[in-house]
Every structure is written in structure tokens, then in C-alpha cells.
Amino acid sequence: xxxxxxxxxxxxxxxxxxxxxxxxxxxxxxxxxxxxxxxxxxxxxxxxxxxxxxxxxxxxxxxxxxxxxxxxxxxxxxxxxxxxxxxxxxxxxxxxxxxxxxxxxxxxxxxxxxxxxxxxxxxxxxxxxxxxxxxxxxxxxxxxxxxxxxxxxxxxxxxxxxxxxxxxxxxxxxxxxxxxxxxxxxxxxxxxxxxxxxxxxxxxxxxxxxxxxxxxxxxxxxxxxxxxxxxxxxxxxxxxxxxxxxxxxxxxxxxxxxxxxxxxxxxxxxxxxxxxxxxxxxxxxxxxxxxxxxxxxxxxxxxxxxxxxxxxxxxxxxxxxxxxxxxxxxxxxxxxxxxxxxxxxxxxxxxxxxxxxxxxxxxxxxx
Amino acid sequence: xxxxxxxxxxxxxxxxxxxxxxxxxxxxxxxxxxxxxxxxxxxxxxxxxxxxxxxxxxxxxxxxxxxxxxxxxxxxxxxxxxxxxxxxxxxxxxxxxxxxxxxxxxxxxxxxxxxxxxxxxxxxxxxxxxxxxxxxxxxxxxxxxxxxxxxxxxxxxxxxxxxxxxxxxxxxxxxxxxxxxxxxxxxxxxxxxxxxxxxxxxxxxxxxxxxxxxxxxxxxxxxxxxxxxxxxxxxxxxxxxxxxxxxxxxxxxxxxxxxxxxxxxxxxxxxxxxxxxxxxxxxxxxxxxxxxxxxxxxxxxxxxxxxxxxxxxxxxxxxxxxxxxxxxxxxxxxxxxxxxxxxxxxxxxxxxxxxxxxxxxxxxxxxxxxxxxxxxxxxxxxxxxxxxxxxxxxxxxxxxxxxxxxxxxxxxxxxxxxxxxxxxxxxxxxxxxxxxxxxxxxxxxxxxxxxxxxxxxxxxxxxxxxxxxxxxxxxxxxxxxxxxxxxxxxxxxxxxxxxxxxxxxxxxxxxxxxxxxxxxxxxxxxxxxxxxxxxxxxxxxxxxxxxxxxxxxxxxxxxxxxxxxxxxxxxxx
Numbered sequence: 049x050x051x052x053x054x055x056x057x058x059x060x061x062x063x064x065x066x067x068x069x070x071x072x073x074x075x076x077x078x079x080x081x082x083x084x085x086x087x088x089x090x091x092x093x094x095x096x097x098x099x100x101x102x103x104x105x106x107x108x109x110x111x112x113x114x115x116x117x118x119x120x121x122x123x124x125x126x127x128x129x130x131x132x133x134x135x136x137x138x139x140x141x142x143x144x145x146x147x148x149x150x151x152x153x154x155x156x157x158x159x160x161x162x163x164x165x166x167x168x169x170x171x172x173x174x175x176x177x178x179x180x181x182x183x184x185x186x187x188x189x190x191x192x193x194x195x196x197x198x199x200x201x202x203x204x205x206x207x208x209x210x211x212x213x214x215x216x217x218x219x220x221x222x223x224x225x226x227x228x229x230x231x232x233x234x235x236x237x238x239x240x241x242x243x244x245x246x247x248x249x250x251x252x253x254x255x256x257x258x259x260x261x262x263x264x265x266x267x268x269x270x271x272x273x274x275x276x277x278x279x280x281x282x283x284x285x286x287x288x289x290x291x292x293x294x295x296x297x298x299x300x301x302x303x304x305x306x307x308x309x310x311x312x313x314x315x316x317x318x319x320x321x322x323x324x325x326x327x328x329x330x331x332x333x334x335x336x337x338x339x340x341x342x343x344x345x346x347x348x349x350x351x352x353x354x355x356x357x358x359x360x361x362x363x364x365x366x367x368x369x370x371x372x373x374x375x376x377x378x379x380x381x382x383x384x385x386x387x388x389x390x391x392x393x394x395x396x397x398x399x400x401x402x403x404x405x406x407x408x409x410x411x412x413x414x415x
Numbered sequence: 416x417x418x419x420x421x422x423x424x425x426x427x428x429x430x431x432x433x434x435x436x437x438x439x440x441x442x443x444x445x446x447x448x449x450x451x452x453x454x455x456x457x458x459x460x461x462x463x464x465x466x467x468x469x470x471x472x473x474x475x476x477x478x479x480x481x482x483x484x485x486x487x488x489x490x491x492x493x494x495x496x497x498x499x500x501x502x503x504x505x506x507x508x509x510x511x512x513x514x515x516x517x518x519x520x521x522x523x524x525x526x527x528x529x530x531x532x533x534x535x536x537x538x539x540x541x542x543x544x545x546x547x548x549x550x551x552x553x554x555x556x557x558x559x560x561x562x563x564x565x566x567x568x569x570x571x572x573x574x575x576x577x578x579x580x581x582x583x584x585x586x587x588x589x590x591x592x593x594x595x596x597x598x599x600x601x602x603x604x605x606x607x608x609x610x611x612x613x614x615x616x617x618x619x620x621x622x623x624x625x626x627x628x629x630x631x632x633x634x635x636x637x638x639x640x641x642x643x644x645x646x647x648x649x650x651x652x653x654x655x656x657x658x659x660x661x662x663x664x665x666x667x668x669x670x671x672x673x674x675x676x677x678x679x680x681x682x683x684x685x686x687x688x689x690x691x692x693x694x695x696x697x698x699x700x701x702x703x704x705x706x707x708x709x710x711x712x713x714x715x716x717x718x719x720x721x722x723x724x725x726x727x728x729x730x731x732x733x734x735x736x737x738x739x740x741x742x743x744x745x746x747x748x749x750x751x752x753x754x755x756x757x758x759x760x761x762x763x764x765x766x767x768x769x770x771x772x773x774x775x776x777x778x779x780x781x782x783x784x785x786x787x788x789x790x791x792x793x794x795x796x797x798x799x800x801x802x803x804x805x806x807x808x809x810x811x812x813x814x815x816x817x818x819x820x821x822x823x824x825x826x827x828x829x830x831x832x833x834x835x836x837x838x839x840x841x842x843x844x845x846x847x848x849x850x851x852x853x854x855x856x857x858x859x860x861x862x863x864x865x866x867x868x869x870x871x872x873x874x875x876x877x878x879x880x881x882x883x884x885x886x887x888x889x890x891x892x893x894x895x896x897x898x899x900x901x902x903x904x905x906x907x908x909x910x911x912x913x914x915x916x917x918x919x920x921x922x923x924x925x926x927x928x929x930x931x932x933x934x935x936x937x938x939x940x941x942x943x944x945x946x947x948x949x950x951x952x953x954x955x956x957x958x959x960x961x962x963x964x965x966x967x968x969x970x971x972x973x974x975x976x977x978x979x980x981x982x983x984x985x986x987x988x
Binding site: 098099100119120121122123124125126127129131133135136137146147150151152194195198204 | 602604605607608609610611612613614615618622623626627718721722729
């Protein structure tokens with residue numbers, strides 16, 4: 049078990065800055081996830097930690113020791129690849145014991161480690177199979193076993209479950225977490241799947257354009273996203289532009305485009321400031337008919353999508369903006385396309401952000 | 416006309432496609448396979464004479480058989496040692512080309528390809544003067560003489576030094592190129608995984624990369640071996656007193672000792688074929704990657720080896736770059752520069768005696784009048800190259816199409832590897848025996864026989880490059896799309912298949928054109944009085960007209976460099 053520290057790390061590829069002045073601290077024994085859209089620099093970060101790439105600037109520390117100049121084979125990390133990279137000309141056994149062997153361990157020790165690790169991933173009976181004879185899930189476990197077998201206390205996982213089909217992926221999430229916790233390794237995982245990250249991790253770092261936007265526990269990230277980008281990436285949210293009209297001791301009143309008013313508990317913004325009001329799909333209240341209410345906004349149902357347990361209703365407000373509402377299917381089924389409705393935002397469930405410098409649309413891009 | 420027939424109905428269509436298949440197969444057999452295999456049947460048909468001459472000559476007894484045995488072991492020794500050296504150079508070089516990105520990589524690739532397109536006789540001559548005369552390395556080192564004697568034999572392996580140099584230089588590209596393309600297919604993640612598991616660069620190469628690239632190394636090695644067995648052009652120039660198998664065939668042919676020559680050729684074809692087919696089979700099997708018994712583990716050397724590899728990986732990783740650089744500089748770049756430099760030195764007079772008779776100008780335009788011979792040879796070379804390439808493209812493209820269309824034609828692809836590895840002088844002999852007065856009596860030695868000979872080795876090259884571009888693009892999908900849009904098979908061939916594979920055909924055509932210009936071994940036997948430029952170089956060297964040979968070599972090298980340049984432009988596109 050070790051802790052990792054990245055201090056002001058920058059990595060460029062030609063004109064592209066893949067990792068931009070990154071600071072990150074990963075605690076001992078933690079299952080840490082690096083989450084972000086494609087091209088955010090996740091895999092580059094992982095490769096920098098593994099020593100497969102060298103940073104242009106900054107330092108990387110393992111347990112307080114500077115490791116910048118150590119080649120990958122001396123950093124003692126286990127790397128699990130997206131496509132597993134199991135050696136095709138070697139059996140499961142040979143794959144798993146490769147690490148101990150090339151590190152020059154004694155044959156008896158190699159034998160012991162191989163047996164121990166393979167039984168941990170329930171693949172001891174398949175030791176003599178070749179990788180291509182195994183199912184995707186088994187290959188994934190061999191890859192994990194191989195990374196663990198060299199005794200490394202740091203496990204790096206590059207989209208470890210992405211090559212599996214959706215069902216298997218969910219099954220293996222818990223297994224992955226159990227194995228990692230059982231051997232007591234520090235593990236860093238890269239993924240672009242937010243559900244996987246939220247379910248699996250002790251803490252998550254959100255990356256955007258090579259920068260860390262927020263590091264927190266899954267529940268904190270979900271309840272208190274610190275920026276529009278994170279909110280949009282982690283939660284399903286509505287974002288509406290507006291201007292703070294008045295601030296009193298209860299909070300602020302925001303005037304949306306076209307005039308509708310929204311009551312919030314936010315007191316961090318001053319009157320006249322341009323802001324963005326964010327509300328989760330599931331936190332929007334929707335009532336049939338056009339009722340009179342100071343903070344109610346009228347609209348018309350534009351689209352209804354059935355998502356199994358939930359129904360998502362898209363409403364066009366009278367000011368022309370879209371709002372999505374997520375309802376349990378047992379309640380939502382009553383609404384029909386073209387229905388007139390009234391939308392209401394509960395003040396306690398609204399997050400108010402300053403209007404982003406580069407514009408709202410830019411901030412909402414996740415790919 | 417085709418359209419009209421097609422409109423009449425399905426029967427005409429079937430008839431036409433049968434006609435196409437038959438015509439293609441027939442021309443393949445007549446122009447490519449018959450000449451290749453004729454020598455074998457010739458040996459059986461004329462077995463009585465062969466036996467009498469080779470094993471039971473009334474005067475010299477089995478002297479020829481003894482000679483053949485000696486020559487064959489000599490040729491084998493050369494080929495084996497050459498391939499071993501090819502591996503030593505080819506593995507690191509292939510690795511560098513496949514895995515490293517650096518400035519001048521394109522140039523390095525060109526230099527590696529150069530021996531494949533270079534006219535062998537000119538290259539042999541360049542090597543000869545580089546090593547044995549004061550104009551070459553000797554002069555550079557200030558020795559006042561050549562670095563080695565022409566007939567200097569490397570001890571222990573007992574191979575003449577110059578023969579070894581030309582054979583290694585002419586065969587190593589096969590190993591490099593095939594090994595490189597195999598490595599490029601290999602997912603680099605395997606290497607990253609291995610290194611992250613604690614293996615050094617060198618250990619990774621030994622345990623992960625090498626076993627997976629082994630099939631590529633095998634097929635490259637076999638091609639290099641076969642090429643070395645058959646090398647004639649450069650060997651003729653540098654051989655001096657030694658005789659390799661392919662040279663023996665040339666010499667015996669000129670002494671009208673057809674029986675021993677054909678028997679030796681027969682043995683060479685059998686050997687080359689029995690080498691290439693098993694390896695083809697082994698390499699083409701589904702699961703690539705070979706499992707070798709782990710010798711180091713058995714000997715309990717693994718641990719020490721790992722330490723050694725770690726040291727090499729950290730401290731000595733530059734050796735492979737430097738060694739490759741030195742090899743390429745000395746064996747490829749230097750000879751070319753020496754030839755250029757010598758032409759300048761010898762332009763007006765022999766720089767050492769001061770006599771104008773030893774100058775290039777005198778030999779070209781003076782009484783020896785080599786210029787006229789050179790011009791005539793150029794005309795013949797280009798005529799041969801143009802006509803043989805044209806015919807080969809027609810046969811080759813048709814063959815490529817039937818290989819893709821008919822299942823049973825797939826075997827043709829493997830069979831076509833054989834003409835590529837049949838020793839060139841053997842091929843020449845086979846051509847003369849088949850078409851000449853002893854056989855069908857249709858074509859006498861001369862330009863037409865040269866053309867027929869060049870077709871034999873051009874067709875396989877064109878078929879291979881056409882197939883490569885056919886398989887590289889998704890022609891099948893386009894074809895289905897076109898058919899579903901209402902195109903007839905003929906429309907599809909004309910509007911879809913041909914345009915897509917155009918580049919492959921062009922590449923093959925240029926390769927075979929260049930090959931035809933530089934071919935020496937077979938041409939030497941079948942040319943009669945119509946010498947080509949590359950054979951003229953051999954004649955000049957034999958007549959000791961060194962300045963003329965210098966000029967002709969420069970001229971040939973320049974031509975092949977221009978063609979290589981065009982080839983690169985086209986293949987990179």
C-alpha cells in the first residue's frame with residue numbers, strides 16, 4: 049500500500065497539452081478513480097504514474113519518494129490494460145507468473161504466488177488455457193491477477209471493464225472492488241463511465257482538458273458538484289440562464305430569460321449578476337394544467353421517453369427554454385404529449401453557478 | 416462487345432467467365448510454371464544422359480558429382496552464414512524501424528529497400544572496388560592498396576569475404592522487411608504490459624516480442640536463404656576463383672555441359688521448393704506465435720540472464736542503433752559513393768598510370784567504343800523491361816482476380832512463391848532447355864527469350880502486390896454494394912475492382928520493371944548476343960575494362976535510384 053502525489057505535472061504531445069499543471073494526492077489503500085470525457089488526459093495521467101510516459105514538468109512521488117527517473121519496470125506498479133494485453137503465446141499460468149519470474153524470484157516462490165493469486169480470481173483450473181480460450185470476463189480476471197502477482201502495491205486500471213458487455217460489467221464491478229480491497233493495494237482506475245466510477249470508488253477526480261476540476265467522494269460529487277461541468281457530467285441536470293434580481297435574508301430571486309422568476313436559497317451572488325440555475329431532472333416538480341403561482345412556470349409537454357422504471361418528460365417553457373423532468377413511471381404515465389403543465393423548482397434543490405466565462409454551451413460539452 | 420454478350424443472358428456470362436479462367440490458367444502455366452518446373456522433367460526425361468555425364472563418365476568417372484557435392488555444400492555454407500548474419504543485423508534494424516520514430520526514418524527504409532531493386536552486377540562491382548582497390552576503403556585508410564585481397568577467405572567458416580559481404584547485403588532486406596511488418600502488426604501494449612510487470616526492455620524483447628514475431632523471422636530467413644542460394648549477378652563479379660552453385664550453372668552452360676548444369680539446377684529447385692512450402696504452411700497457420708522449449712530455464716540461467724539483460728537495457732541500448740548505422744554505411748552507402756568517386760577520378764585518364772587508355776572517356780568513345788555497346792544494351796534493357804512488365808501485368812492481374820474469385824485457385828498463390836526462390840541461373844537454364852533448340856525450338860537465345868524469362872519472375876511480384884492491395888481495401892463490400900445497386904459483374908470489375916487495386920498493380924509493375932533492369936543471372940544465360948546493361952557490367956569486368964564498368968555501374972545505380980524514388984512516391988501516395 050502506498051500513497052501517490054502528483055505535483056504540478058504537465059505533459060505535452062506537440063502542440064497539445066494532455067495534462068496541464070496537475071496536482072493530485074491519492075491516499076494509501078484507496079480505490080481512486082480518474083473520471084472524465086474522452087481526451088481529458090485520463091490515460092495519460094495513468095501512464096505518467098506508471099512511468100510509461102515521462103512528465104515534461106512537475107514531480108511524481110510514491111510514498112514521498114521522487115520517482116520521475118525510475119523506468120516502469122522499477123516502479124513496482126501493476127497495470128491492467130483496456131484490452132488486457134494478455135500475452136497470446138503464453139498460458140494463463142505463464143501470463144500470471146511472468147512478473148515474479150522476470151523479477152528473479154525463486155521457482156518455489158513463483159509457484160506459490162501463482163497458485164494464491166489464481167485461486168483468488170477463481171481461475172486455478174484454467175491455468176493451462178491460452179487467453180483466447182477464455183471468455184471476456186475470465187480474461188479480465190487474468191489481467192487483474194497478472195498485475196497483482198508481481199506483488200505491486202499499486203494497481204493501475206485503464207478502463208478495466210469497458211471491453212465487457214453491459215451486464216457482465218455490472219457483475220464484475222463488485223468483484224473488482226472486492227479483489228482490490230482483499231489484497232490491500234492502492235488502486236487507480238481510469239474510466240469515462242460515471243456509474244462505474246460512482247459505484248466503485250472511494251474517491252473520484254474529475255478531469256477536464258488536462259486539469260483536475262474536482263476531487264471528492266462519490267456522494268459529495270453528486271450532491272455538491274463545484275462547477276457546471278461536473279454537475280452536467282455526474283448528474284442529469286437542467287441549466288437555465290438568468291440574472292439575480294434581488295437578494296434578501298432567505299436567498300436570491302433569479303429572473304430567467306423572458307421573465308419567469310425562480311426563488312433560491314443562494315446568497316453568494318449579488319443583484320444584477322449573470323448566473324446559471326441548475327436543477328436535477330428528478331427534483332423538478334410538475335403539475336398538470338396551468339396553475340397560478342408566483343414561482344410556477346407554464347409550459348407544454350414536447351416529448352415523453354419511457355426509460356423502464358422512470359419516465360422522462362421534456363417541457364418547453366413559455367420563455368422558449370427546455371426543461372427535463374424525471375418521474376417514477378408509476379406517476380409519470382399520467383402525462384401525455386401536448387399537455388399544458390406548470391413547472392416548479394424547490395428553492396432548497398437549486399444550485400446557482402456564476403455564468404461561465406466561455407459561455408454555457410461550451411461548459412456543457414462533455415465529448 | 417462484352418456488354419452486348421452480357422445482355423443476351425446468363426449463359427454467355429458463364430461462358431465468358433469460364434473462358435477468362437481457362438485463358439488465365441493457361442497463360443500462367445505456359446509462361447510461369449512450365450519454365451520453372453521444366454528442368455525437373457528434363458532431368459527425368461534425359462536421365463540416361465544425365466546419369467552418364469554426372470555419375471559414370473567414361474573418362475572422368477563421377478568427377479562432376481564430386482564437384483556438385485562440393486559446390487552445393489559451399490553454397491549452403493554461404494547461405495547459412497549469410498542468413499545468420501542477416502538475423503543479427505535484421506532483428507535490431509527491424510525493431511528500430513517498427514518501434515522508433517525519428518528523423519530520417521524514411522531514408523533508412525529506402526536504404527534497406529535499395530538492395531532489393533539495385534542491379535546486382537553493378538552492386539557487386541561497387542563492392543569489389545570498395546574492398547579490394549585503393550579507390551575504396553584502403554584508400555580512405557591511407558593504405559595505398561585495397562583493404563582485402565579479392566580471394567581472401569574468412570577463416571573457420573571458409574567463405575570468401577567478398578561473397579559473404581554481397582550475399583549479406585543483398586539478402587538482409589528480406590529479414591528486416593518481413594520482421595518489421597510482423598512487429599508492426601503486434602500490439603505495442605504487450606511490451607508496455609511486460610515492462611510494467613518488471614521486465615527490462617531486453618527481457619521484454621526476448622520473452623514477449625521475439626516469440627510472437629518468430630513466424631515473420633522464419634519466412635524472412637527462408638527467403639533470404641533461397642535468395643542467397645540463387646544469387647548470380649553480384650557473385651559473378653566478386654567470385655574470383657570460387658564457384659557457387661549458381662555460378663557453376665552459368666559456367667557449365669557456356670561450356671555446353673548441359674547434363675551436370677541441369678542436374679545441379681534440378682537439385683537447387685527441389686531444395687528451394689522443399690524449403691519454402693513447409694515454412695509457408697507453418698507461417699500461414701491460424702495461431703501465430705511459436706512456443707519454444709525454454710532453454711534458459713532448463714539450464715537455470717534465467718536469473719543471471721535477467722540481470723545481464725537489465726544491464727544491457729540500461730547501459731548498452733545504443734549498440735543496436737550504432738551497429739545498424741555502421742553496417743548500412745559500409746555495405747550500402749559506401750560502395751555507391753566509391754563508384755561515383757571512381758568515375759570522377761577515372762574520367763579522363765587512369766589516375767595511377769596517367770594513361771588515357773585507362774580513362775572513362777577513352778573506353779567509352781575511343782577504340783573500345785563501349786558507348787555504343789552501352790546504348791544498345793540500354794535499348795535492349797528498356798525494351799525487355801517494358802514488354803515483360805506489360806505482359807506480366809496482364810497475366811498477373813488476371814491471376815490475382817481468379818485467386819480471389821475461385822477457391823481452388825488459392826493454391827496458385829503458394830505455388831507462385833516458387834519462381835521467386837528458384838536460383839536465377841537455374842531459371843535461365845530451364846528457359847533455354849524449354850524454348851531453345853534442345854526443347855521446343857521456338858525461341859532462340861536473344862531478346863525474346865530474355866523477355867520470356869523476365870515474365871517468369873515478374874508475374875509473382877505483380878500478383879502479390881495486387882492481392883495485397885485487394886485485401887487491404889474492402890473490395891468485397893464495395894462489390895456487393897455495387898451489385899445491389901444494379902451493376903453487372905463486368906461493370907463491377909471495370910468501375911470498382913480495377914480502380915481500387917490500381918495502386919497495387921502500379922507498385923508491382925514498377926518493382927518488376929526495376930527487377931528486370933537489374934536482373935543478371937538468368938539474363939546472362941538466355942541473352943545470346945543481346946546483352947542488357949546489367950550483363951554488360953559483368954562482361955566489362957571480365958574483360959578488365961574497369962573504367963567502362965565503373966561508368967555502366969553508375970549509370971545503372973542512378974537508374975535504379977530514380978525508380979526507387981518513383982516507387983516511394985507511389986507507395987506512400
